[in-house]
Amino acid sequence: MKLKAIIIPLGLGTPTGTVTFSVAGGPTVTAPVVSGTATATVDDLSVGTHPITAVYSGDASFTSSTGTTVQVVIQAATRTTVTSSPDPSAYGQPVTITAKVTPRVPGEGTPTGIVTFVISGGPTLTAPLVNGTATVTVALLSVGPHPITAIYGGDANFLPSLGTDQHTVKSKALSTTTVISAPDPSVPGEQVTFTATVAPVPPGVGTATGTVTFTFGDGSAPVTVALVGGVATVNHTYADAVGSPYTVVAGYSGSADLKPSIGTDTHTVVAAATTTQVTSSPDPSVVGEPVTFTATVAPVAPGAGTPTGTVTFTFGDGSAPETVALIGGVATATHAYATSSGSPFTVTATYSGGVSFAASSGSDTQTVTVAATSTQVTSSPDPSVVGEPVVFTATVAPVAPGAGSPTGTVTFTFGDGSPAETVALIGGVATATHAYATSSGSPFTVTAVYSGDSDFAGSSGSDTQTVTVAATSTQVTSSPDPSVVGEPVVFTATVAPVVPGAGSPTGTVTF
Known part of the structure; x- marks a missing residue:
């Protein structure tokens, strides 16, 4: 604002000197008198009434004098302009919105206060004016046009105003999908957690929404999971390692603001460790008795599932190994020990392993004891006559469940006081020939005593022989x-x- 004081002489001549302007609520300014006039400029007077006093200093020819006036200051009108950058933007890209507030002529100065930004389809934000400018940053505006209104609330010296702009968010932002798995590698039957993370491609920002569909590469059904905080997780268990490493695909569905994307990962499944346990029944057994050996093959945690393949049994007695297929994780073999020599025997079951389950072995001991026997005696002819040769046959056989051919000797006593006769068993049979010299004492009790051997227990049997007089x-x-x-x-x-x-x-x- 310009202040002017005109010095009017009450005589002839042109006054010189100075004029001091005192502005109530403002500064005191002194200006020289030039051609009878003094001028000064005063800025930033507040809104309201300001009495002004101009005091002329006088000079050598003119006396001092004083003049007054009143200056009324009202709020200046303002103009608010709005811009956004970048414009247009990609979805998720941060956008800076700037409002600049300036006085309308003849107003001057720098407005202060608050600007409120109203964003259609977005938030309402406020920011203070700094040097006449207010800025806010916003992201996650949806695709499409967004009218923006910036409302300046005014201050003590400047009137409110508003400005508008329209910001455009371009088509959907690109997205990326990454997939990881843990643990990796895993074993069959172990639970694996797959995590898909979906994010906008810069300059896009924000948190992806929608769904992710996982396929696991093993022929199992796909699984669709909702994104939470831009992340989707799913658990999956591989039944075997056939086809490992598996390609895992996570397909993001996209959303109103993000384009679909696909991420892949490879997951390795290795053979699970196994244990092999061996049991037998019956234990102990006797020579020749069939024994059932059972091998149970199971995965070691965290592995799970049912191993397949074969189990080879060795029985510890020098017999040929026997290889049996696993069915439901169990293999059985039946074996009869021909001897107890070497008992207890170490029985070993060796699992062959495979792509999904590692080989393992287990052992057990089998105790084999001698088998009980029975001895049966027959004679021919019976009856016989005095002096007639009689063939006595002793048949030695294992008592069930024992089996095999006993060896050793059989001792015959004929019941007539004659010397006993010892005969070797051949094929489980021993024979002796004896002729009775008399029929006195008939019928005679004939006894066969089996000696036993390392595998078969001794036993005895008897028969009666009738001897009649000879013709x-x-x-x-x-x-x-x-x-x-x-x-x-x-x-x-x-x-x-x-x-x-x-x-x-x-x-x-x-x-």
Whole structure:
């Protein structure tokens, strides 16, 4: 604002000197008098009434004088202009909105106060004016046009005003999808957590929404999961390692503001460790008894599932190994021990392993004891006659569940006081031949005692043998024959057993 004081002389001449302007609520300014006039400029007077006093200093020719006036200051009108940058922007890209407030002529000065930004389809924000400018930053505006109104609230010296602009968010922002898995590698049956993270591609910012569909590369059904905070997680278990490493694909569906994207990862599944346990039944067993050996193969945690393949059993007795297929994780083999020599035997089951499950082995001990036996005795012929050879047969057999062919010897006693006879077993059978010299004491008890061996326990059996008298024939001869009257003739009677009888008959012959 300009102040002017005109010095009017009450005589002739032109006053010189100075004029001091005193502005109530403002500054005091002194200005020289030039051609009878003094001027000064005063800025930043507040709104209101300001009395002004101008005091002329006087000079050598003119006396001092004073003049007054009143200056009324009202609020200046303002203009608010709004701009946004960058414009247009990509979805999620931060946008800076600037409002500049200036006085309208003739107003001057720098407005202060608050600007309120009203963003259609977005937030309402406020910012203070700094040197006449207010700025805010906003992101996550949806795709499309967004009218912006900046409302300046005014201050003590400047009137409110508003300005408008329109900001455009371009088509959907690009997105990226990344996939990770843990643990990696895993084993069959182990739970694996897959995490997909979806983010806008710069300059886009914000948090992705929508869904992610996971495919696991093993032929299992896809799984769709909602994004939470831009992240989707899913758990999956691989049944085997066939086809490992698997390609895992996470497909982001996109949203109103983000374009779809796909992320991939490879997940490695390695063979799970296993344990092999061996049991047997019955234990202990006897020689020749069938024993069932069971091998159970199971994954070691965190592995899970049912191993397949084969198990090879070795029985510890030098017999040939036996390879059996696993069914439901179990393999069984039946084996009979031919001997107890070497008992207890170490039985080993070796799992072959495969792509999904690692090989392992387990062992057990099997105790084999001697088998009980039975000894049966038969004779032929029965009955027999005195002197007739009788064949006695002893058959030694294992008592079930034992099996095999006992070896060793059998000792026969015939019940007639004759010496015992020991005979070797051949194929489980021993035979002895004996002829009874008399029938006295018949029937005779015949006993066969089996000695036993390292694998079969001893046993005995008995039978009765009936001996009857043997038939005889009597032959008569004479000498001399012919004879003459009165000549002594010797008659001889010869008594002999009829076959199969044998021996020497006793007794008398009556001629």
